[in-house]
Amino acid sequence: MSALLEVKDLRVSFRQDGRITQAVRGVSFTVGRGETVALVGESGSGKSVSALSTVSLLGDSAIVEGSVTYDGDQMIGASEHRLMEVRGNDISFIFQEPMTSLNPLHTIEKQLAESLALHQSLEGQAARARILDLLTQVGIRDPETRLGAYPHQLSGGQRQRVMIAMALANKPDILIADEPTTALDVTIQAQILDLLADLKKQEDMGLLFITHDLGIVRRIADRVCVMKDGEIVEAGPTEEIFNNPQHAYTRKLLEAEPGGRPDPVAESAQEIVATRDLKVWFPIQKGFLKKTVGHVKAVNPSSISVRQGETLGIVGESGSGKTTMALAIMRLIASEGAVTFQGDDLRKWSTRDLRRLRKDMQIVFQDPFGSLSPRMTCAQIIAEGLPIHNVARDRAPRDLVAEVMTEVGLDPAAMDRYPHEFSGGQRQRIAIARAMILRPKLVVLDEPTSALDMTVQVQIVDLLRDLQRRYGLAYLFISHDLNVVRAMSHQVIVMKQGDVVEHGDAETLFKSPRTDYTRTLLQALV
Template sequence: MSPSPVLVLDQLSVRLPAGADRPHAMKDVSLAIAGNEILCVVGESGSGKSMTANAIMRLLPGGVTIDGGKVLFDGRDLTQLTEAEMRAVRGSGIAMIFQEPMTALNPLRTIGDQIGEMFDIHTGLSKQEIAAKVLDLLAEVRIPDPKLAARAYPHELSGGQRQRAMIAMALALDPKVLIADEPTTALDVTTQAQILSLIKDLQKRKGTAVLFITHDFGVVAEIADRVAVMQYGLVVEQGPAEEVLNRPQHAYTKQLIAAVPPLKAPPPRPISDEPILTIAKVTKTFRTGGFLGRGVRVTHAVKDVSLVLPKGGTLGIVGESGSGKSTLARCIVRLIDPDTGSLVLNGKDLAKLSREEMRRETRHIQMVFQDPFGSLNPRRKAGELVAQGPIVHGMDRAQALAKARELFGLVGLDPAATDRFPHEFSGGQRQRIGLARALALEPEVLVADEAVSALDVSVQAQVLRLLADLRERLGLSIVFITHDLRVAAQVCDLVAVMKSGEVVEAGPIGEVFGNPRHPYTQSLLASIPGREFGLNRDAVVA
C-alpha cells in the first residue's frame, strides 16, 4: 500500500494576463507527492513547471491568478487561505529553494542573520538558541566552516555554498514539503552532484516530500522516484521514474529524452594538423583588496597555459567555476590582457598588439557570451546590433543591415525579425542573435563561452547543431568553453581540462573522456548526474 500524499494538486489552473501568449500558465494540473518521495517536474522554459511551484506557495506575479482547482496540504486548500494564513504555511509547512541564491539572498545581511530570521519569525527561541540552531543547520548542509559562513555575506561564499545556505534556510523549520526550483542548473558538475546528494540524504533522514523542478533529464535519472512531464502548461505524462525514462509514451517526452546529449563522444572527424591559434605559456593573475599593499588577495586565474586550436577544429575547455576557463577565453580575445605568454593567430601575436591594432584584428576572432540577454543592448533593434560590427569596420549602413538580414537567415531566424528588440525573442533565439553578431565580421575563430549552458535541452541541441553546421559551411575554428561534459563530448574534437588555472589533461575528446588519466578528470566524469542516461536513448525513444 503506497503512503498517503502530503501535497495534492487537484485540477489546478493558473490564468495569465490578457495579451500573454496563451490563456493559462498551467491548466488542470493534478499531481500528488508523498512523504519521503522525490517527484521531479520536468519541461522546457514556458512549460509551466516554475509557475506550478509559485502557485503552491501563492507567490504568483501581478496579474497572474489561480482560477480553478485546489492545492491540498494538511487537510486545507491553500488556494482559499488568507495571506496571513499562507505566511504561516511558508517555511514551516512548505519551504522553497530557488534557482539563483544570489538574487534570493539579501546582499546586505549575513548568512547567519538570514537563516536566523526563520526562527525569529516562527518560534519563540532566544538569540543564543537561534545562533546555535543556525550553526547546526550549516553543519547539516555540509558547509565546511559553519561559524565563518554564518558571519559571511552572500557574495563572500561560492555558488555551491550559497545554495547550501538556501537549503539550510528552507530546512530550518523541518517543513513537510520542500520545493526545489532548478537548484542545480547554474552549478558545476561536482557541486551539482554534492547538492543532489545532500537533498537526497536530507530527504531520506527527515522523511520530507520533495518537489524537484528541472529541465535536466540527467538530474531526473539521478534522484527522481516519480516524474511528471509538462508542456505548455499541461501534464502530458507522469509515472514512476524508471517507467517514464525508459519507456516514455508521449511524443514530447521522447523528444526531450532524444535531445539529451550522451556522454560518449561520436567517432572522430578528420581535422587539419595546421594550427590557426597557438596559446603558449599564458598567465593571468588578479590582485584584489588590501590597503597600502597590506591584505592583498592574489588569485592565479591562469597559470602557464599552452594549447593549440587546429584549423577547422573545435577545442573544448572544461572545468569547474574558478578553474580559469572563462578568464582564458577573455585573454584570447583580449577583453583582458594576459600578464605573460603569447596568443598567435595566423602568425600574429594578439598579446603584443596595441588596443587599436587589436580592434582591427577582432574581425578575425569573435566571442559568443553565455548570457545573450545581458550582452545585447535592450534599446537597440536586433538587426542594428548585428550590423554594428561591420559598420564600425567601414561597411555602409544599408549594406550592413542587409548583411544582418542574411545572417538572421543563416542562423535560422526570420530575416524580418531584425526590426524586433532583444526582449521580444526567446532565450534560444537571443543566442542565435549573439551568433549572428559574432559571425557578422566573418571571423576565422569563434570563442563560445558557456554559450548553451542556460538553454533548455532541445534548444541547446538546436544551437549545437547550428554551430556544427556553421563550422562546416564557413570553415570556422571554435574554442568552446563549458562545464557541461555531455555537451563537450558531442561538439569538441579536442578537450583541455582546467583546474585552479592549470591544464591538467588535454587530448582528443574520445581519449580523454574514454580513458581519463588525471584524478580530477575522473572525478568530473564520475560526478555527472545520471551518468549513463542518454547512452541507450535511441532504444528508449524508438
Template sequence: MSDLLTVSDLSICFDNGPPVVDGLSFALQPGQTLALVGESGSGKSISALSVLRLLDERHAGYPSGRIEYHGEDLLKASEKRLRQIRGWKISMIFQEPMTSLNPLHTVEKQITETLELHKGLRGPQARERCLELLDLVGIPEPERRLKSYPHQLSGGQKQRVMIAMALANEPELLIADEPTTALDVTVQKQVLELLESLQHKMGMALLLITHDLTLVRRYADQVVVMEKGKAVEAGDCEALFRNPQHPYTRKLIDAEPPESPETIAGSHSELLTVDTLNVRFPIRKNLLGRVREAFHAVQDVSFTVRKGETLGIVGESGSGKTTIGHALLKLTGATGNISLDGTDLGSMSQKQFRPWRRRIQIVFQDPFGSLSPRMSVAEIIGEGLAIHSPDKLAEHEAMVIRALTDVGLDPGARHRYPHEFSGGQRQRIAIARALVLQPDIIVLDEPTSALDRTVQKQVIELLRDIQARYGLSYIFISHDLAVVRALSHKLLVLKQGRIVEYGTAETIFRNPEQAYTRDLLSAALFHQSTTN
C-alpha cells in the same frame, strides 16, 4: 497513505489572459519525490510558485482548481495562514541563489530570520542551530562562513546556504526549482546527493522542478511532463522512461547531445597559438597604486587551435576558463604570447588590436545580458559591421540577413527587440552577431548553460553545421561535459588556473590520466548513466 499535497485541475492566468497553466493535476505523498519537467515556458516553475501562493496576485489569477496541503485548500487560505506554512511546513529552494539571497545580510542573519519567525529562536540558540545547518549541508568552516556575505561564496556554497535556509525548520515538503542549474558537474553531484540524504533522514517529500531528465530518472519516484502549460504525460518514473507514450516526452528523452564531433577533413595548419599565458588580478595596492598582493587566476597556460578545430576548456568554477577567453580578446590584461595566424597579438595595444577583433569573436554566457535591450536585432548584429566594414554600408543589411539565415532565424524578425525572443533564439542572435564579421575563431563561453536540453541540442547542431560550412575554429568553454564531448576535438582541463590535462578529447574522455579529470568525468557520468 494519504496525500501530503494534491493539485487538482489547476489553471493559472495573468491579467485575465489565456491560461499559462491549464488543468494541472498531481498528488505527492510524504517522503516521495515528484518531478515536474518540461522546457522553458512549459509552466513548471509557475506551478511550483503557486503552491505557496508566491505569484503576484495583483496580476495572477486562478480560474479553476485546488491546491490541497493535508486537505486544506491553500488557494483559499488567508495571508496569515500562508505565512505560518511558508518556510515551516513547506520550504522552497529558488532557481538562482545569488538573486534569492540578500546581498546586504550575512549568512547567519538570513538563516536565523526563518528560525526567529517560526520557532522564536534568538541569540546563542539560533547561532547554534545555524552552525548545525551549515554543517549538515557540508559548508566547510561553518563558524567562519556565518559572517560571510553571498558575494563571498562560490555558486555551490550559495546553493548550500539556500538549502540550509529551506531546511531550518524541518519542513514536510521541499520545493526545489532547478536546484543545480549552472553548477559544475561535481557540485551538482554533491548538491543532489545532499538533498537525497537529507530527504531520507528527515522523511521529507520533494517537488523537483527541472528540465534535466537525467536528474529526474536518478531521483524521482513520479514524473509529470508539462508542455505549454498542460500535463501531457504522468506516471511512475522508471515506467515513463522505459516506455514514453507522448511524442513530446520522447522528444525530451531523445534530446541528449551526440557523443563526438565531426572529424576535420584534411590537414590544417595552426591558427591560434597561446604560450605561457598568465593573468593576475590585484587584491591589494599601496598608496602609490602599486600592487602589493595579486591573485594568480591563470598560470602558464599553453595550447594551439587549428583551422576548423574546436578546443574545449573545462574545469570547476574559478578554474580560469572564462578568464582565458577574455584574455584572448584583450578584455582582461594578461602576459604571454598569443599568436593568430602567425601575428603576435599579445604585445599589441588596444588600438593596434582593434582591427583584429573582426577575426576573433566571442559569444558570452548570458545572451540576454549581452544584447542591448534598446537596440533591434538588426542593429545588434550590424554594430560590428559599422565598425569593421564602414566601406560596405550598402551591403550591411544583406549581411545581417545572411547571418540570421545561417543561424536558423527568420530575417523578417530583425527589427524586433531581444525581449521578444526565447532564450534559445537570443543565443542564436548572439552567434549571428559574432558570425556576421566572418571571423576565423569564435570563443563560446557557456553558450548552452541555461538552455533546455532540446534547445541545447539545436544549438550544438547549429554550431557544428556552421563550423563545417565555413571552416571556423571554436574555443568552447563549459562545465557541461556532455556538450563539450559533442563539439570538441581537443580538450584542456583546468584546475585553479593551471592545466591538469591537455590532449585529444577522445583520448581524455576514454582514458583520463589525472585524478582531477577522473573526478570531473565520474561526476558527469553519474548523470549520463541515468539515461542508459
C-alpha cells in the same frame, strides 16, 4: 503514502494588455512525505507556473483556479498571513537564477541570518554556526572566508549553492526545486542531488523537482509528470516512464541528447590562437596602503593551441579558472605569459590596436537574457558591432541581419521584436548571430547551452558545428556539461583550482582519463 501537497485541476491564466493567456490547463499531482516528484518539460510548458501557484507567488496578473492543499489546508484564496507562515518555512523554494534572487547589497552571512532570525529566532554565534554548517553541507569550500562575500564575488555555482542553503535553512516539509542544478558543474551537481536525497530521507521531506534534464530525473525522482503546453501529458513511476514511454513527446525528450562528433581538422589548418605560460593571479590587498599580502591563483602557467576549424573544450568545476583563462586569451583581463593570435604576439598590441582585433574574437555568454539589452530590438542587437568595426559598409545592416538570422535558424521577420518576446533558445541564437555577423576567426562559447532545454541544446550544438564547418571557426568551448563537450570538442583541457590537470584528444580523454580528478568528473555524470 499520505499526500502532503495535493494539486487538483489547477488552471492558471494571465491578464496582459486586455487579453487572457492560459498557461496551465487542468494540472493534477501529489507530493507525499519522503517522496520526490519531478515536473519535466521544455521552457513554457507550465512547470514553474504550476509550482509558484502552490503558495500564490504569481502576482496580481495571474488568475488561479482549482485546488492546492498543503497538509490539508487550502492555499488558493488563503489569507496573506497564512501564506507568509507557509512560505520559506513549510514550503521552501530553490530558484534557477541565484543572481536575481540574492540581494546584491547584502553579504552572504546577512542574507542567511535574516532567514534564520525570521523563522527560527537564531541570532549571534548560534546563527553563525548554523550558517557555516549549511554552507559546508552544500559544498562551499572554506565557508568562513565566504561569510563576508557579496553575490557578485561568487561564481555562478557558488551563488546557487548559497540559494540552496537558504532554502534548506528552516528544514521545510516541502522543498520545491526549480532547475536547482542548472548552473552547477557535474561533481557539485552530484553532491547536491545526493544532499537533497539524504535530506529528504532524514527529514521525511517532500521534494518537487522541476527540470529539463532527464538524467537528473532518473537519478532522483520517484515519480515523473511530463508537461507540454500547460498540461501533464504523461505521469507515472520513474522507471516505467523511462523504460516504456507512452506519449510521443516523452519519447522526444528521452531521445534529445547531444551526439555525433565535429568534423576533423585539416592537417594544413592555420593556428588561430595559442598561449605560452599564460598566468592570471589576482592580488589580495589589505590595510590602508593596500599592501599585497597574497594572490588568488586563478590560472597557473598554461599553454594551449587552437587551429582553424578546431574546438578546444575547457571543463572543470566552478572557480577552476575556465572563464578567466578565456578572458585572458581575449585580453579582457590582465595576465602574464604570451598570447598569440594568427601568429601575432598580443602583448605588443596597444589597446587601440586590440580594438581593431575585436571583430575577429567574439564571445557568446551563458545567460542569453542577461547579455542582451532589453531596450534594443533583435536587429539592433545583432547589428550593434557593424559600425564599430566598419564591417560591410557597402551593404544595408538589415540585409546582413536578415542573412545571419537565417543562418542561425531565426525568422528575419522577427528582427524588430525585443528579447523578452523570444524563448531561451531563440535568445541564444540571437547572441550567436551577434557574434557571427562580424565573421570572427575565434569564438569563446561560455556555457552556451547550460540554461537551455535538452531538445534546444541538441539544436544549438548542431548549429555551432554547422557554422564551424562553413566558416572554419576556432572555438573555445567552456562547459560543465561533459556530454555537450564531447559532442563539440576536438581536444579538451581539464582545469582544477587554476591548474590544467589533463589535456588531450577528446575521445581519448573521455575513454581513458589519466587523472583521478577527470575520472571523478566523468563518474559524476547523471
